[in-house]
Amino acid sequence: MSLASPSPSATMKITSRGKLPLSIVAVVVCSLAFVALLYNTERISSISSTSIFKFKSCSKRRSSTKSKEKTSEDYFNTAADDRFEFDPEECSIMHGKWVFNKSFKPLYTDRSCPFLDRQVSCVKNGRPDSDYRHWEWQPDDCTLPRFNPEVALKKLRGKRLMFVGDSLQRGQWESFICMVSSIIPEHKRFYRFGRVHSVFKAKEYDAKIEFYWAPFLIESNTDLQIIADPKKRIMKVDSVAKHAKNWEDVDILVFNTYVWWMSGLRLKVLWGSFANGEEGYEVLDTPIAYKLGLRTWANWVDSTINPNKTRVFFTTMSPTHTRSEDWDKPNGTKCYNETRPIKKKKFWGSGADKRMMSVVANVVKRMKVPVTVINVTQLSDYRIDGHASVFTETAGKLLTEEQKADPIHHADCIHWCLPGVPDTWNQIFLAHL
Secondary structure, X not given: OOOXXXXXXXXXXXXXXXXXXXXXXXXXXXXXXXXXHHHHHHHHHHHHHHOXXXXXXXXXXXXXXXXXXXXXXXXXXOOOOOOEEOOOOOOOOOOEEEEEOOOOOOOOOOOOOOOOOHHHOOOOOOOOOOHHHHEEEEEOOEEOOOOOHHHHHHHOOOOEEEEEEOHHHHHHHHHHHHHHHOOOOHXXXXXXXXXXXXXXXXXXXXXXXXXXXXXXXXXEOOOOOOOOOHHHOEEEOOOOHHHHOOOOOOOEEEEOOOHHHOOOOEEEEEOOOOOOOOOOOEXXXXXXXXXXXXXXXXXXXXXXXXXXXXXXXXXXXXXXXXXXXXHOOOOXXXXXXXXXXXXXXXXXXXXXXXXXXXXXXXXXXXOOOOEEEEOOHHHHHOOOOOEEEOOOEEOOEEOOHHHHOOHHHHOEEEEEOOOOHHHHHHHHHHHHO
């Protein structure tokens, strides 16, 4: 059937009466467009409300390929194709995957950086494998920029950056100074190690990067003269002044405290002075004692810090891996001989206490001074392969062959090899900074 041209009379009819039908058509078209817009807006809103990441700008999106359903294996072994530039207000760092990149080379080694403790110098201590140094954390929704030493030093020009906390925080500090010192000639840097306060200085940038030892942040009877028996440790939960006087006039403060609190289900806490020895202490559940201690720290920050001059960060808990049943290896020996991250898409082991995590969240959200939380817990929880294990020291001495043969008692599944996981913590920290 052919399509004939309209007759002249039909043409005249449409022309003479065209105004009303055309206006109706226009209204209908606009209405349909508006309905479609509402539908898509509602659909995007629905996606955003159920997603950790909220879409902010289509211009930031990378070119994408056809979407397909991904398996857990894909999450760990393929690159994301639809992610955004890092935005600290939009991107959920804690959701992502570790991607193996053999071509990725750390900015330093435990032989090239002279500032590393022997405790974390795993290769120097005899660790034979090296794959643990080639995993990169890839958030699901955004691209995390690589750590750029020059950018870091320019950010710190004329400033003081201080890491405050325990030996895990010291590891983050050592990681940071090793990465920036990779581009600083030896004669243009200064280093002073102290039992409590250590300082690295980049002379050309007039930048100081410091570490202050305060394992509980608050005062305790085991801050400096370490008491080996956890039952004899007492936390002075109402006082932080002794330590905090050293944190004043610092431009950027990065705090951490967790693992020292986990020495038992209940802890001894004290209000007032240590002058009366152990008299007057109370025994509290660990999360309650932790909350009291963090509130004392938070009160100091709120009453002392000027947010126009000082930025405050808090690194969340570094997980331990002492129970191999957590990752379905009932016959395993803690983190010993582990060479790859856990591949489960959602994993939370017993070495990361959610109650303690919630204490940090609740304390921080009530503070007047803004605190940027560097959430490293879940991404680090996958890294059973990154610990010092038996390639470490204890009591100032490297493990003997006999001790190495007994990993159930001697493998260190708390501290991390460097270079390693703490480099990623600093990558996230610099992205926020």
